[in-house]
Amino acid sequence: MATENKRKVVIPGEVIAKGDDFLPGEGTEKTDQGIIALRFGLAEEINKLIKVIPLSGVYKPRRGNIVIGKVENITFNGWVIDINAPENAFLSLTEVPRYVNKNGLDEFMDIGDMVVAKIWSINKRGIDLSLKSRGLGKIDEGLIVKINPHKVPRIIGREGSMINLIKNKTRCNITVGQNGFIWIKGETIDDELFSKKAILFIAERSYLSGLTEEVEKWFEQNKEKTK
Amino acid sequence: MDKFQTTSEITGERIKQYLAQGKRFDGRKLDELRKIEIEVGVSKKAEGSCRVRIGKTEVIVGIKMGIGTPYADSPNKGNLMTTAELTPLSSPRFEPGPPRFEAIELSRVIDRGIRESKVIDFEKLCIKEGEKVWTIFIDIYSINNDGNLMDAAGIGAIIALKNARFPKYDEKNEQIVFGELTDKKLPLSDNIPIAITAHKIGDNIIIDPTQEEEDLSEARVTIGFSDGIISSIQKGNSAPLSFEEMEKILEIVKKSWKNIFKKIEKFLE
Numbered sequence: 001m002a003t004e005n006k007r008k009v010v011i012p013g014e015v016i017a018k019g020d021d022f023l024p025g026e027g028t029e030k031t032d033q034g035i036i037a038l039r040f041g042l043a044e045e046i047n048k049l050i051k052v053i054p055l056s057g058v059y060k061p062r063r064g065n066i067v068i069g070k071v072e073n074i075t076f077n078g079w080v081i082d083i084n085a086p087e088n089a090f091l092s093l094t095e096v097p098r099y100v101n102k103n104g105l106d107e108f109m110d111i112g113d114m115v116v117a118k119i120w121s122i123n124k125r126g127i128d129l130s131l132k133s134r135g136l137g138k139i140d141e142g143l144i145v146k147i148n149p150h151k152v153p154r155i156i157g158r159e160g161s162m163i164n165l166i167k168n169k170t171r172c173n174i175t176v177g178q179n180g181f182i183w184i185k186g187e188t189i190d191d192e193l194f195s196k197k198a199i200l201f202i203a204e205r206s207y208l209s210g211l212t213e214e215v216e217k218w219f220e221q222n223k224e225k226t227k
Numbered sequence: 228m229d230k231f232q233t234t235s236e237i238t239g240e241r242i243k244q245y246l247a248q249g250k251r252f253d254g255r256k257l258d259e260l261r262k263i264e265i266e267v268g269v270s271k272k273a274e275g276s277c278r279v280r281i282g283k284t285e286v287i288v289g290i291k292m293g294i295g296t297p298y299a300d301s302p303n304k305g306n307l308m309t310t311a312e313l314t315p316l317s318s319p320r321f322e323p324g325p326p327r328f329e330a331i332e333l334s335r336v337i338d339r340g341i342r343e344s345k346v347i348d349f350e351k352l353c354i355k356e357g358e359k360v361w362t363i364f365i366d367i368y369s370i371n372n373d374g375n376l377m378d379a380a381g382i383g384a385i386i387a388l389k390n391a392r393f394p395k396y397d398e399k400n401e402q403i404v405f406g407e408l409t410d411k412k413l414p415l416s417d418n419i420p421i422a423i424t425a426h427k428i429g430d431n432i433i434i435d436p437t438q439e440e441e442d443l444s445e446a447r448v449t450i451g452f453s454d455g456i457i458s459s460i461q462k463g464n465s466a467p468l469s470f471e472e473m474e475k476i477l478e479i480v481k482k483s484w485k486n487i488f489k490k491i492e493k494f495l496e
Binding site for chain 1: 235236237238240241244245248252
């Protein structure tokens, strides 16, 4: 928690530290004026190493990430999926753990459908997705909310504390994609909208420390209005 | 336009289901407007200017006066020119470059709403018949787009016009002295034309849609309306409208004109 308090919001070009006492880390650069930030985010110092945790920017796909994407195109052996990354991803027919008619791929997923998938490899040819895991598959109903991908860690919280808090308070099923798309499914639309409101509240205040307490307070204040 | 930036289909389904219950995502009624905020005189160089916020949607409208030659078919009338720019900063859907379909349509709808309501007395804008007339430029810039840019631009245009002043005119050299404004207002009548847009989603008619709702819109009608008089109508999107629906739209437009007028009245003196 000690380092938590030292976090500071910085903008590109801002001098974070002067002198030779510190080392520049991720998202920073050493210049004549001192160590400056290269990105907009939270500056953090651990063992004399300064780094910036970005708060904005595009999604960079990593292997093992769970993402939510939209079917862009259908080829003879799979689906081209837009995952909000610099390039499209590909979901092969062999990575679907159920029988799909090879002549009717659109019967399983058509253009425009949303899907929860996992990135299983990134190589020269592109990004490959898989559905071979629990909780993955086509989304048939619910609400999609989009937030900045760099704010996803705050939505999930430490060991899932934040997302579990929202799930318990709103009785909704929530799947968070690392690419910033969130799928909410609840019993009623009111529940889903309540979750959406909570998520946007967190995304707006992602730079605060002690956010979980803040969100608990928010739920106390807003409970009566929706019930 | 990037397809991914449109509202996803399943979210659209939810919006439609919610509308069927008579409710909207932001808690408004179907014919309820978002909060309107207005600020006049935002530009120092323009003859008249105005910033309009409807919810998160924001536009700036400026009026610039110039001297030009009249058109051959109206030698004793001034000119009106409306341009709209949908700036890339207002939405990821807009790109820099020459105006596209949306921007052209927006400026034309506002132009017609103002022109056909006869709010401007063009004959009073004549300086020398057949040679020199005033030209009014209405420039619309989007600052943020969360749906319903058209209504915001329409409100902005009429308020900016009402607040505009003639610049000083040097009769000897026959040119404008820019930077010096006179107290003389534009020759405007008491009509207050406001463009109000109604959208049809499923079986429901709504006004003032957010971006998500605008993506779902099946039919769109913009009506230039000034206290009982319809001066222009523009229909957009593909779905047809029945007589009953059109009557309902007129009813809603009539009601919202009164609402909007009450909110903007104090900026129109």
